[in-house]
Amino acid sequence: MTTRWAVWRHLVTLHWRAHRRVVLLIALLAPLEAASFALVSVAQRHLADSATNGVLAGVLAAALLGGLGNLVISGVLRTKANLQADVVERVDALVSAEVLRTVTAVPTIEHLERTDYLDRLSLLLRGTRSLAFAPWQLVTFATVAVQVGLSCWLLFGVHPALVLLVLFAVPPVWAVHRAQRPVRAAAAATAELRRHDARLHGMATSHHSARELRLAGAVDVVAASADRAWDAALDTAYRARSRGLGWKLGGWAIHTLGYLAALGLVAWLVVGGHATLGDLILFITLAGQLRAQLAQAADQFDGFAESLHCGEQYLWLRRYSAEHEATGTVELPSSPSGGIRLRDVGFTYPGTEEPVLSGVTVDIPQGSTVAVVGDNGAGKTTLVKLLTGMYRPTTGAISVGGVDLDETAPARWRDRVTAAFQDGAEFALPAGRAIGVGRVEHLDDREAVERAVDRAGAGELVLALPRGLDTQLGAVYDGLELSGGQWQQLALARAMMRPDAALTFLDEPTAALDPRIEHQLYERMARHVGVAGGAGTTILITHRFSTTRMADHILVLAGGRVVEQGRHRDLMARDGVYATLYRAQLGAYGVTHE
Numbered sequence: 001m002t003t004r005w006a007v008w009r010h011l012v013t014l015h016w017r018a019h020r021r022v023v024l025l026i027a028l029l030a031p032l033e034a035a036s037f038a039l040v041s042v043a044q045r046h047l048a049d050s051a052t053n054g055v056l057a058g059v060l061a062a063a064l065l066g067g068l069g070n071l072v073i074s075g076v077l078r079t080k081a082n083l084q085a086d087v088v089e090r091v092d093a094l095v096s097a098e099v100l101r102t103v104t105a106v107p108t109i110e111h112l113e114r115t116d117y118l119d120r121l122s123l124l125l126r127g128t129r130s131l132a133f134a135p136w137q138l139v140t141f142a143t144v145a146v147q148v149g150l151s152c153w154l155l156f157g158v159h160p161a162l163v164l165l166v167l168f169a170v171p172p173v174w175a176v177h178r179a180q181r182p183v184r185a186a187a188a189a190t191a192e193l194r195r196h197d198a199r200l201h202g203m204a205t206s207h208h209s210a211r212e213l214r215l216a217g218a219v220d221v222v223a224a225s226a227d228r229a230w231d232a233a234l235d236t237a238y239r240a241r242s243r244g245l246g247w248k249l250g251g252w253a254i255h256t257l258g259y260l261a262a263l264g265l266v267a268w269l270v271v272g273g274h275a276t277l278g279d280l281i282l283f284i285t286l287a288g289q290l291r292a293q294l295a296q297a298a299d300q301f302d303g304f305a306e307s308l309h310c311g312e313q314y315l316w317l318r319r320y321s322a323e324h325e326a327t328g329t330v331e332l333p334s335s336p337s338g339g340i341r342l343r344d345v346g347f348t349y350p351g352t353e354e355p356v357l358s359g360v361t362v363d364i365p366q367g368s369t370v371a372v373v374g375d376n377g378a379g380k381t382t383l384v385k386l387l388t389g390m391y392r393p394t395t396g397a398i399s400v401g402g403v404d405l406d407e408t409a410p411a412r413w414r415d416r417v418t419a420a421f422q423d424g425a426e427f428a429l430p431a432g433r434a435i436g437v438g439r440v441e442h443l444d445d446r447e448a449v450e451r452a453v454d455r456a457g458a459g460e461l462v463l464a465l466p467r468g469l470d471t472q473l474g475a476v477y478d479g480l481e482l483s484g485g486q487w488q489q490l491a492l493a494r495a496m497m498r499p500d501a502a503l504t505f506l507d508e509p510t511a512a513l514d515p516r517i518e519h520q521l522y523e524r525m526a527r528h529v530g531v532a533g534g535a536g537t538t539i540l541i542t543h544r545f546s547t548t549r550m551a552d553h554i555l556v557l558a559g560g561r562v563v564e565q566g567r568h569r570d571l572m573a574r575d576g577v578y579a580t581l582y583r584a585q586l587g588a589y590g591v592t593h594e
């Protein structure tokens, strides 16, 4: 509960930060709104009584007061709605930004593959607006409470028993709360379906997958699959809302019974001369107002329950981030001369049973070039994910210069690491920035970017761009679209923004490059990083055995285990897995010697 209140307090703080004057103004308007409703009812009673008694001045005064009250109500409601919409939008943006920070505060990216995490995240992202609205729902409750209090006081004046009318307001409000339960359960149960639907829509509309889908004539299949997911989600939501509707109708039926009983009582009092016609009109007006106010409160309660649910997801996410925050404080040695050691490292992806890496024990000396080879799915990329600190090993440990990666902050290690991945990001930015982002401190440092371009052998590509490094990339932003190999060259240049990195990962960086550029690249790399006695270590994942010969050390992975390791010559002499793969590949290209 305390943590839940912490969320509300936090939301109020965000409102204050977003627009404090508007928040104060709305808070001041709330009691004015409550008083105006009471004023209108009292004015109507006076109007009726003055008219019955023929007091013209009373009629005029009551009409004036009633008109004034109505004017204030309309003005306040409109102004409040406008101001609230603005401030809620601002807080919505602040909450969304906080969610992003919360998600990225976790140093690893394992959580982005956990279904329970993603379901909660998608529920939260759909509900940031209702979360931003939550404090205003509390203000509405407070306003309604004041209005109900004033109404009770006025009804008590007609007959004390009429106050009981308020009790009959409890069932509809409670029913709305009860009705939300199945709706919330349905939202949680359909979160995965909705994500599935969104992903299928993304597949059909993103240019990458859309072309394959069109060629395969599979667009209709994907659309039908998305429709099925959406229909299933809508069916579940509809059934839940229908169950909820039963509770709501029941609640309002009880309220109506109470209203009819109270109306009968007032009519009986008027007939018996114990109340005036004005009292009857006061009762009808107050009962009408009460019903409208309670309906509003019940609706807000509906939204409030939704906000609470969202708040719970928010808390869960924040707790998750706090629990998974980097705790390591040990500094890495400025020059990790001890190299990188993997001791009995194993890894199992979240939500799966089978380990994809097991018992990996390797020593990587500082300054060496290590080639990792193996069949598809052998675990090469997973090994890189562990070494970059994106994932933590499920078993065993990785240490750098004698310091366990768990004991140091991942950010410290990542400062020393650079990488180019086979499916690197295609940043739709001006080319210079798409490269400079590899080291944000030098994002706009033209000289540093040009040096990185040179190291990656991407000079020709940049020269050919219509506005050089200023060329906007990405067709979706009206920029230039690059080929797969050209994007890969930029990804390499991005990785080369950190020439002093202690560790450079190249995960099949040349798969999409033509042989000429590949050759130039390896020549350059030999001069700049790891290879040929440089200070940095290079880990190269490759399917091209022509590049493994230059490595100081080769790791052969199969089924998540290191089955062989050593230099090219030794592995060939051993005539095991590596030698077989090597000969098979060279044979496939018609080369018969080593």
Ligand SMILES: Nc1ncnc2c1ncn2[C@@H]1O[C@H](COP(=O)(O)OP(=O)(O)OP(=O)(O)O)[C@@H](O)[C@H]1O
Residues within 6 Å of the ligand: 113, 349, 350, 352, 356, 374, 375, 376, 377, 378, 379, 380, 381, 382, 383
């Ligand atoms: N996010 C994931 N969740 C679950 N399993 C995964 C995930 N990513 C990879 N795997 C599984 O882990 C195993 C190793 O995958 P990995 O990408 O490390 O192989 P790889 O050796 O790099 O393959 P390739 O040469 O095809 O790139 C595969 O069986 C794959 O199915």
